[in-house]
Amino acid sequence: MQKNFKLVLDTFSEVYDQLKPWMDDFFWDFSKHLTDGKLIPGAVYLIGRQQFTLNSKKIIELVTENTIKVIFSNPSEGSETQYNHCKQLGISELVKQKKILVITGGNIPIEYAAMQYESFLPKILDYKENIAAIQKYNEQYNINRPYKFLFLNGRVREHRKYLLAELAPELETALWSNLDAKNGPINLLDKHYEIDKAIVDIETKDQLFVKTQLFKKCGWGEIYLKAEPYNDTYFSLISETVFVYPYSFRTEKIWKPIAIGHPWIAASSYGFYKDIRNLGFHVIDESFDLIEDNHDRLKRIVTVVKDLCQQDLAKFLKECYNVCKYNQQHLEELRPKVRNEFPDRFFQFIDQYKFNE
Numbered sequence: 001m002q003k004n005f006k007l008v009l010d011t012f013s014e015v016y017d018q019l020k021p022w023m024d025d026f027f028w029d030f031s032k033h034l035t036d037g038k039l040i041p042g043a044v045y046l047i048g049r050q051q052f053t054l055n056s057k058k059i060i061e062l063v064t065e066n067t068i069k070v071i072f073s074n075p076s077e078g079s080e081t082q083y084n085h086c087k088q089l090g091i092s093e094l095v096k097q098k099k100i101l102v103i104t105g106g107n108i109p110i111e112y113a114a115m116q117y118e119s120f121l122p123k124i125l126d127y128k129e130n131i132a133a134i135q136k137y138n139e140q141y142n143i144n145r146p147y148k149f150l151f152l153n154g155r156v157r158e159h160r161k162y163l164l165a166e167l168a169p170e171l172e173t174a175l176w177s178n179l180d181a182k183n184g185p186i187n188l189l190d191k192h193y194e195i196d197k198a199i200v201d202i203e204t205k206d207q208l209f210v211k212t213q214l215f216k217k218c219g220w221g222e223i224y225l226k227a228e229p230y231n232d233t234y235f236s237l238i239s240e241t242v243f244v245y246p247y248s249f250r251t252e253k254i255w256k257p258i259a260i261g262h263p264w265i266a267a268s269s270y271g272f273y274k275d276i277r278n279l280g281f282h283v284i285d286e287s288f289d290l291i292e293d294n295h296d297r298l299k300r301i302v303t304v305v306k307d308l309c310q311q312d313l314a315k316f317l318k319e320c321y322n323v324c325k326y327n328q329q330h331l332e333e334l335r336p337k338v339r340n341e342f343p344d345r346f347f348q349f350i351d352q353y354k355f356n357e
Helices: 016-022 030-035 049-054 056-064 079-089 092-096 128-139 158-166 227-231 252-260 272-278 294-309 313-340 342-352
Strands: 007-010 025-027 044-048 069-074 100-104 114-116 147-153 175-178 233-239 264-267
Touching: 007 016, 016 342, 025 030, 030 049, 030 056, 044 049, 049 056, 049 069, 049 079, 056 069, 056 092, 069 079, 079 092, 079 100, 092 100, 100 342, 114 342, 128 227, 128 252, 147 158, 147 294, 158 175, 158 233, 158 264, 158 294, 227 233, 227 252, 233 252, 233 313, 252 264, 252 313, 264 272, 264 294, 294 313, 313 342
Parallel strands: 007 025, 007 044, 044 069, 069 100, 100 114, 147 175, 147 233, 233 264
Antiparallel strands: none
């Protein structure tokens, strides 16, 4: 792959490994990079969220003076969160003017100069713990399960709060968690169902948010799979990060049940299922996906879950088996493709916005 510009990479950016073969220089501390006199005028700098946040004023100054070209690399965030990060960093207008480009994990308004990268999709199979959980799930696969569905909830979101309230009777026969008191009562999974690295014996009384304590020993605890909660439930109810914002963002929440082969229902933004299908995955019930009114879509999701809980779930599980297996295999096949195609897409992205001129 040829390029006619200098490329300088932030080693902590999430796409560093994919672009490393084409870099001309790197840094892990942008401020030190400047004070050491290593700035390369005219170069394209790819800067991750941490270094961008710490050095935003200087970066904006360098871009405004046309000293360097900058790409804000933030593929772990997308949609509404990415949009808000651009506002908070004071770069929204520069992104709209194509003076700063953005790598994002989800879709954002078309006027933003952004490249969407499906960063969560390949990550789910990066962890040996997850590979072991998938194998265990397959080995212990059974039709008769003690709980109806798995429903995990972290930080407060209005759609999560609504689902927890409206599905309260159904939660009595579900495996569910809520880590934020603003969603409703704090509820932790039993130790048997929580990931091994989690600290489950924490005091929840009068606590507002317990995720930090729960996953204190494992950092990003949400990425890990454990076979038991999936083996003991018939389907997953996924409350994705984004619901009301009309731009899709697929996080580890959706890839976890797909990776392990579990049927799922996703509460997410308008068109979420359509975007999943466009990636080549099969879906089971998308009757609510194109309901534009957010409240009506949410109400329909509640109805679908309640109706499903009244059905013969063992029969439902059998009917979903081939779809789940197909999606599981497709994820494995798509994973290397997403990463391998990234450099080509990245350089096309730069050419598209004439960022190398």
